[in-house]
Amino acid sequence: MNYLHHIGAYFLMLREVFKKPQKWKVFWEMLFREIDDLGLKSLGITAFISFFVGGVVSIQTALSVESPFIPKYLIGFATMRSVVLEFAPTFISIILAGKVGSFITSSIGTMRVTEQIDALEIMGINSINYLVLPKVIAALFFYPILLAIAMFLGILGGWVAGLITELFFTEDYLFGVQLDFNPYIIKYSFIKLVVFAFVIVTIPAYHGHKVEGGALEVGRASTKAVVWTSVVIILLNYFLTQMLLG
Amino acid sequence: MLEVKDIYKSFGDFPVLKGISTFFEKGKTSMVIGQSGSGKTVLVKCMLGLFEPDSGIISYDNRIFKDLDENERREIRQEIGMVFQGSALYDSLTVEENVMFPLKMFTNKTRAEMIDRANVVLNRVNLVDKNHLFPSELSGGMKKRVAIARAIVMNPKYLFCDEPNSGLDPKTSIVIDNLIKEITQEFDIITVINSHDMNSVMEIGDKIVFLKNGIKAWEGSKDNIFETDNEAIVDFVYSSNLYKKIKQAHLKGL
Ligand SMILES: Nc1ncnc2c1ncn2[C@@H]1O[C@H](COP(=O)(O)OP(=O)(O)OP(=O)(O)O)[C@@H](O)[C@H]1O
Numbered sequence A: 001m002n003y004l005h006h007i008g009a010y011f012l013m014l015r016e017v018f019k020k021p022q023k024w025k026v027f028w029e030m031l032f033r034e035i036d037d038l039g040l041k042s043l044g045i046t047a048f049i050s051f052f053v054g055g056v057v058s059i060q061t062a063l064s065v066e067s068p069f070i071p072k073y074l075i076g077f078a079t080m081r082s083v084v085l086e087f088a089p090t091f092i093s094i095i096l097a098g099k100v101g102s103f104i105t106s107s108i109g110t111m112r113v114t115e116q117i118d119a120l121e122i123m124g125i126n127s128i129n130y131l132v133l134p135k136v137i138a139a140l141f142f143y144p145i146l147l148a149i150a151m152f153l154g155i156l157g158g159w160v161a162g163l164i165t166e167l168f169f170t171e172d173y174l175f176g177v178q179l180d181f182n183p184y185i186i187k188y189s190f191i192k193l194v195v196f197a198f199v200i201v202t203i204p205a206y207h208g209h210k211v212e213g214g215a216l217e218v219g220r221a222s223t224k225a226v227v228w229t230s231v232v233i234i235l236l237n238y239f240l241t242q243m244l245l246g
Numbered sequence B: 001m002l003e004v005k006d007i008y009k010s011f012g013d014f015p016v017l018k019g020i021s022t023f024f025e026k027g028k029t030s031m032v033i034g035q036s037g038s039g040k041t042v043l044v045k046c047m048l049g050l051f052e053p054d055s056g057i058i059s060y061d062n063r064i065f066k067d068l069d070e071n072e073r074r075e076i077r078q079e080i081g082m083v084f085q086g087s088a089l090y091d092s093l094t095v096e097e098n099v100m101f102p103l104k105m106f107t108n109k110t111r112a113e114m115i116d117r118a119n120v121v122l123n124r125v126n127l128v129d130k131n132h133l134f135p136s137e138l139s140g141g142m143k144k145r146v147a148i149a150r151a152i153v154m155n156p157k158y159l160f161c162d163e164p165n166s167g168l169d170p171k172t173s174i175v176i177d178n179l180i181k182e183i184t185q186e187f188d189i190i191t192v193i194n195s196h197d198m199n200s201v202m203e204i205g206d207k208i209v210f211l212k213n214g215i216k217a218w219e220g221s222k223d224n225i226f227e228t229d230n231e232a233i234v235d236f237v238y239s240s241n242l243y244k245k246i247k248q249a250h251l252k253g254l
């Protein structure tokens, strides 16, 4: 019952989010700020994680295909596949759910408990539209760029790991990466990411906007938002995988 | 005139307002007073439409708030200035940007015009050379001034102030009180102030509405608050020793 109430309230919020901005000039200003806050500031962590995850995947694959009957280029092939299909979109989204999600909930939640949201509403401003729409657009625009970077660095990380550990040769790896290349898996990955980006912004925004109380409640709401965002991403990941690949 | 008729508001099973009726006039500083928790903030938020009253009517110069659609409500809201209990300045904007914000949102002024207007109101509240500071860099009194400047930047017809001098020292309180009173007279607007500070009440209370246990227990002006023998208000006013002494002096004709 309670869950249904929240789901309903969440969709009602989305209806407000997608109204036309009251003032375009203000919207553009907000958008650029959000691209910086939600996007550019996540570049470092995304790059760092992708690179090392790519390295780990290639080392693990290399160690599990020690048999002389399995060609070494499979390492490149497997790394490319797992990075593009799963690690880049899902891993990055979970990380962003933590980083960006808690930022969104706590910033909107703080505005709520310090009456800044009331101050917006009093002026006749639709606070949800004003605060959330630029964040949604920023994420939908910028997170695909992050994904492309993550894919590239993941595969690069796998190769560098090979160079360092000498578990496989560069030629084999690069051959494997390009083997049986199917553009659909890239598309699939971007579709997933766009859905996740939407969730990463809107669920924390919902939790932030409905906070009641003080600083403690803002903290609680942030934790809750991160948990729910991650759960929803994992579930959606399952269904999307089944729908798009099954 | 701003009218409130028979407002009821509960949270769950807990009634906060139990049938409040009163009215507020132009050019006068009206004050809603009462103990902490008596429902002052809830009443003001009902008037502003931030809370939907369970029943009752709020009417802004004969425009009945609950009968208006969302667009008409927005129009009224653009005629309202509000100073929140905690100032509610936007953390991410500077003083100047905070004050300019309503202009940016609702007018087509150029940036230079907006800055000019912001400087006019910032001067009006005696806050100069602070334009580029962020709210976190201001003292409580300065924040209140910025909040007042932001509230009046659009030339409102209605000004609401929720405890404008909470957390301020007595001297600064008086300055802020007088500022609000002057602005009210200067622009001939309807001003409603929430307060539990008897000093402000005696300083600027043209009309006083006293709330207790969710009802209006007394109504009058600062001039007849000493004459009344209404127990509730007497009890409230003289909970401070200073005022006991003032009343004794008053009765002795001093
Ligand atoms: N959003 C809310 N949900 C539930 N109860 C609330 C809410 N807002 C206020 N109340 C309750 O309404 C009552 C009146 O609160 P209100 O904030 O109006 O008091 P106040 O007179 O403004 O007090 P103060 O002088 O301390 O600001 C309190 O008992 C409070 O617990």
Ligand SMILES: [Mg+2]
Binding pocket: B040, B041, B042, B085, B162, B163, B194
């Ligand atoms: Mg209050």
